[in-house]
Amino acid sequence: MTHTALYLRLLAHVKPYWRIFALAILGMMVVAATEAALPALIKPLIEGTFVEKDSTVMKWVPVAIVALFTVRGLATFLATYAVGWVGNRVVADLRNAMFAKLLALPAAYYDDHPSGNLISKLTFDVTQVMAAATSVLTIVFKDSLAIVGLLAYLLWLNWKLTLLALMMAPLIVLVVRAVSVRLRASSREVQQAMGYITQVIEEAIGGHKVVKLFGGQDYERRRFDEEANRVRRHMMKQISAAAASTPIVQLIAAVALAVIVYITTLQSSAVRLSVGEFAAFITGMLLLTAPLKRITDINEHLQKGLAAAESIFGLIDQGAEPDRGTAVIGRTRGEIRFENVSFSYGDPARPALDAVSLAIAPGETVALVGPSGAGKSTLANLVPRFYHPGGGRVLLDGCDLESLTLASLRSNIALVSQDIVLFNDTVAANIAYGAMNHANEKDIIAAAEAAHAMEFIRGLPEGLATLAGENGVKLSGGQRQRIAIARALLKNAPVLVLDEATSALDTESERHVQAALEALMRNRTTIVIAHRLSTVEKADRIVVLDRGRIAETGTHRELLERGGIYDKLYRIQFAPGLTAS
Secondary structure (H helix, E strand, O other): HHHHHHHHHHHHHOHHHHHHHHHHHHHHHHHHHHHHHHHHHHHHHHHHHHOOHHHHHHHHHHHHHHHHHHHHHHHHHHHHHHHHHHHHHHHHHHHHHHHHHHOOOHHHHHHHHOOOHHHHHHHHHHHHHHHHHHHHHHHHHHHHHHHHHHHHHHHHHHHHHHHHHHOOOHHHHHHHHHHHHHHHHHHHHHHHHHHHHHHHHHHHHHHHHHHHHEEEEEEEEHHHHHHHHHHHHHHHHHHHHHHHHHHHHHHHHHHHHHHHHHHHHOOOOHOOOOHHOOOOOHHHHHHHHHHHHHHHHHHHHHHHHHHHHHHHHHHHOOOOOOOOOOOOOOOOOOOEEEEEEEEEOOOOOOEEEEEEEEEEHHHHHHHHOOOOOOOOOHHOOOOOOOOOOOOEEEEHHHHHHHEEHHHHHHHHHHEEEEEOOOOOOOOHHHOOOHHHHHOHHHHHHHHHHHOOOOHOOOOOOOOOOEEHHHHHHOOOOHHHHHHHHHHHHHHHHOEEEOOOOOOOOOHHHHHHHHHHHHHHHHOOOOEEEEEOHHHHOOOOEEEEEEEEEEEEEEEEHHHHHHOOOOHHHHHHHHHOOOOOO
């Protein structure tokens, strides 16, 4: 996308607030219009006060100066406040658009993009566009008007000297253009580096227990120091480019001013000026340097903003999770069929699933077991359409999942996994999450009772109103599992996916969770993924996966009698001297 197209797209987010922005423009027009008034007052002030001793001038010029700066002050406040209001609304709108896109992105996108980089886009990159979206435009507008007004006055005062000063303009343009290229490149580097540093921070905070236990403090400090220094180096590139541009522009303006002063002091008949006119001309020239400096400085913010806009719109333009289905399915019976399904994570030569065919009857509990990497979780993830088959198809009650809308499909599926996701909200809000947030307290309590959760919830400081903490940090592993089961019970979906739902629990917690799961699985089509074979012995059917293919199917007893992969896995887990793990 070209710089112009990118900037116009950014300005499109300002358009909804054009009325407030118009007030900012009005304020700046007043400020710009009064810019040339000050040098215009200098001539009568000097000539009327010090030369002609005019009492009228001596009385009213000071009053005019105070009035002038009062008007300029009010107009400046209006412009600054309105610009800030619009800028912050644009940032909020962009953040909302980015967050909405994050919620809509497919699972595969998160596999390829570190969460730290995505967080950095919402926290750091978006703030960089604020100046480009509003302040740059308004300052350019205001200072352009101020420069035009001052130049018009100077031309009227002495056009020859003014044209001489304008000869320096091409040099200023060349300096600004050269600096722009460097600023844009370094801004991109800063944004990338901020993504890396955010990632390091997030990992260190999220894994603080591992860091402490394994003595990783020095390692994490080195990682952070490397990334912090990377940000510093790229920031210094920006600072050096911006710092060089301003004095160069000012030096060029100073040379022009020096030449003009030299010529006027020669008292050349061609450019002869009175004392008042000379003071007014010099004042006008000095006033020109301020808007010239701001326009030069604004280039830094513009390039930062455009680089950030590339990053932001790059995320916003990402394709959302495909939802090409048009059929809306009601509550299903729960019949699931995998027909010759294949899937790979990017490399077709290493399929995660290879021509898998499996039929699951309504209300049946099917356990998926096998060694790590056999394809168990991949097969289960195809049911809610987190991923799409590379070949074959998956059907629910005879309907191809690809033909169903995501909302209607996922309303029929509940998930309880090993990695429980709880939010920093109340226990009740975590049970009645999402589309269930309007559930009444009676239903929430009933779900919690069925999940064997109310017995510990009643002991919490505020019961259901107790905050769970970040990812449920205030609760034990078994308690978090039971909250997740209560959430699934409240949803009352006909299809249930259990992904290692009882792993890493102590015996007492597992007993409670297993009892809760039995209540949850009743009259539901259930897919159970488990490494702990003791948890799947009661399944209606066990499917053994190996290298993406179905190797064996049968009941627990049938598979043990067969003496195949399942029997080998079972004997390893329950060999003499070992306990189930």
